[in-house]
Amino acid sequence: MAKKHPVIICRCNDVTEEDIVNAIRQGFTDPEELKRLLRIGMGPCQGRTCIPLMLRIVARETGRHISELKVPTPRPPVIPVPIKVAKVGGQPFAEGQSH
Numbered sequence: 001m002a003k004k005h006p007v008i009i010c011r012c013n014d015v016t017e018e019d020i021v022n023a024i025r026q027g028f029t030d031p032e033e034l035k036r037l038l039r040i041g042m043g044p045c046q047g048r049t050c051i052p053l054m055l056r057i058v059a060r061e062t063g064r065h066i067s068e069l070k071v072p073t074p075r076p077p078v079i080p081v082p083i084k085v086a087k088v089g090g091q092p093f094a095e096g097q098s099h
């Protein structure tokens, strides 16, 4: 019998469905806990596809409806921004400015 290939849920952080199911069976049934434990949704795409998939797995494995689950706290995308585009008091941040 051919070996079953792992089902990748979070491509950014290489998290499989088996990783999620194992964590749930160890008692990590809260999506926020799973996110922090397995780093699901913490990759460059910020969980656009893996968070909804993870929620479906949690719902399936715990017998809860997906609407009962709290969606993990979103984080703003991490994109390098030059400091000169930051604004201080409505004014653009000037180089050499102390705050």
Ligand code: FES
Pocket: 009, 010, 011, 012, 013, 040, 041, 042, 043, 044, 045, 046, 047, 048, 049, 050, 051
């Ligand atoms: S696929 Fe999970 S953070 Fe990108």
